[in-house]
Amino acid sequence: MTNVVVVGSQWGDEGKGKIVDWLSERADIVVRFQGGHNAGHTLVIDGVSYKLSLLPSGIVRGGKISVIGNGVVLDPHALVAEIDKLAGQGVKVTPENLRIADNATLILSVHRELDGLREDAASNSGTKIGTTRRGIGPAYEDKVGRRAIRVMDLADMETLPGKVDRILTHHNALRRGLGEKEVSHEAIMQELTSVAERVLPFRETVWELLDKERRKGARILFEGAQGSLLDIDHGTYPFVTSSNTVAGQASAGSGMGPGALGYILGITKAYTTRVGEGPFPTELKDEIGQFLGEKGHEFGTVTGRKRRCGWFDAALVRQSVATNGITGIALTKLDVLDGLDELKICVGYKLDGVQIDHLPASQGAQARVEPVYVTLEGWKESTVGARKWADLPAQAIKYVRQVEELIGAPVALLSTSPEREDTILVTDPFED
Ligand code: GDP
Ligand code: IMO
Ligand code: MG
Numbered sequence: 169m170t171n172v173v174v175v176g177s178q179w180g181d182e183g184k185g186k187i188v189d190w191l192s193e194r195a196d197i198v199v200r201f202q203g204g205h206n207a208g209h210t211l212v213i214d215g216v217s218y219k220l221s222l223l224p225s226g227i228v229r230g231g232k233i234s235v236i237g238n239g240v241v242l243d244p245h246a247l248v249a250e251i252d253k254l255a256g257q258g259v260k261v262t263p264e265n266l267r268i269a270d271n272a273t274l275i276l277s278v279h280r281e282l283d284g285l286r287e288d289a290a291s292n293s294g295t296k297i298g299t300t301r302r303g304i305g306p307a308y309e310d311k312v313g314r315r316a317i318r319v320m321d322l323a324d325m326e327t328l329p330g331k332v333d334r335i336l337t338h339h340n341a342l343r344r345g346l347g348e349k350e351v352s353h354e355a356i357m358q359e360l361t362s363v364a365e366r367v368l369p370f371r372e373t374v375w376e377l378l379d380k381e382r383r384k385g386a387r388i389l390f391e392g393a394q395g396s397l398l399d400i401d402h403g404t405y406p407f408v409t410s411s412n413t414v415a416g417q418a419s420a421g422s423g424m425g426p427g428a429l430g431y432i433l434g435i436t437k438a439y440t441t442r443v444g445e446g447p448f449p450t451e452l453k454d455e456i457g458q459f460l461g462e463k464g465h466e467f468g469t470v471t472g473r474k475r476r477c478g479w480f481d482a483a484l485v486r487q488s489v490a491t492n493g494i495t496g497i498a499l500t501k502l503d504v505l506d507g508l509d510e511l512k513i514c515v516g517y518k519l520d521g522v523q524i525d526h527l528p529a530s531q532g533a534q535a536r537v538e539p540v541y542v543t544l545e546g547w548k549e550s551t552v553g554a555r556k557w558a559d560l561p562a563q564a565i566k567y568v569r570q571v572e573e574l575i576g577a578p579v580a581l582l583s584t585s586p587e588r589e590d591t592i593l594v595t596d597p598f599e600d
Pocket of ligand 3: 180181182207208209210469
């Protein structure tokens with residue numbers, strides 16, 4: 169028995185929410201450790217769809233503890249809205265089933281506004297990132313700049329005003345530079361105090377809770393957001409998010425030491441998608457890309473933007489297997505490939521006429537690489553809803569085997585529809 173860390177191995181939206189929900193039956197605690205409400209995780213249970221952004225995907229199951237760790241940036245108003253929306257779907261969120269790290273950083277309105285202002289300004293010069301405009305980047309900047317306001321500060325009216333002054337000195341200087349109106353101390357105090365009593369009941373010393381539970385033998389499931397190629401260090405910088413998304417962050421972003429992390433499960437889509445700007449060597453701008461987008465319903469949960477689609481890139485996932493220490497993968501959306509005559513998998517690139525086996529880190533080189541493909545025969549049969557390996561057509565199995573070989577990691581789970589139960593278990597990550 170072990171703990172399990174779920175991470176995205178591509179550019180996000182690999183189906184982490186579905187797999188975390190499925191795995192959470194076997195877990196006692198589900199922990200978010202980075203990102204914020206830039207994430208959009210969709211769960212489908214008996215035809216009912218739940219869309220989660222900030223809350224861990226374990227929240228929809230009874231009897232589990234969901235934890236928002238210190239590595240998350242938390243917009244308190246978004247939290248309250250999500251809790252209220254779930255209540256409307258019959259899911260009760262209480263201090264019994266949700267705990268929030270008292271040292272998690274808060275996202276304020278000034279962060280959201282700055283994110284939008286910068287993106288608007290960059291749009292005119294063609295340099296935008298295509299962020300979710302949720303204030304994620306600016307909030308992490310303030311955390312690293314040591315001027316952030318954290319969950320625990322909402323309970324301390326002695327120190328909060330001074331902290332608000334400190335953060336506003338920085339933000340009002342930025343706003344003046346951007347030609348925006350300054351924000352008053354009173355406005356931010358009001359924004360924080362209006363929501364404090366909805367947030368504070370959930371506060372927890374998370375490192376201590378996890379330590380105690382781990383010693384008692386609880387099974388802890390860590391739920392990554394975004395994907396490894398959006399990691400601030402290992403991703404396609406600067407077209408990335410502002411946190412470390414790789415598995416090592418599960419430890420720093422929750423306060424549980426790395427020795428207890430256990431099985432690293434990389435959620436991997438059977439093809440590739442990306443939302444926002446940035447390099448995408450296997451992108452398909454033709455009718456096959458359109459086919460994948462329509463069949464896979466590739467529209468962002470958070471912003472509704474159309475996701476860019478392309479062939480599976482084994483060279484990139486192989487890199488994610490290394491940077492995360494992936495033990496095994498959950499391969500999702502295999503069913504979306506049903507009906508294609510042939511399938512391509514990228515095995516490396518050509519850069520200025522020379523063949524290379526991994527994506528270079530430089531932005532210029534990333535824009536110039538051309539993918540090198542192997543081609544496989546497709547299958548005509550439907551794999552939708554397959555729940556047994558034996559239900560898969562021979563060509564689909566060949567595709568899966570080829571993926572495993574090229575990325576250097578085995579398939580532990582295989583997903584064949586959005587529904588919770590349409591999942592094939594090969595290896596139970598908690599028992600590995
Ligand atoms: P996440 O951000 O990684 O949690 O992924 P999203 O929820 O943003 O996007 C994945 C989408 O694919 C969701 O709408 C899921 O319901 C859906 N999905 C997950 N697994 C499968 C699958 O195996 N087949 C199909 N067709 N859809 C899936
Ligand atoms: P889940 O958890 C896909 C992308 C944005 C943008 C970049 C930076 O659902 O997989 P940010 O708002 O984080 O500063 O935006 O990162 N991005 C995601 N793409 N899935 C996500 O989350 C994402 N979260 C952020 O589109 O390109
Ligand atoms: Mg998503």
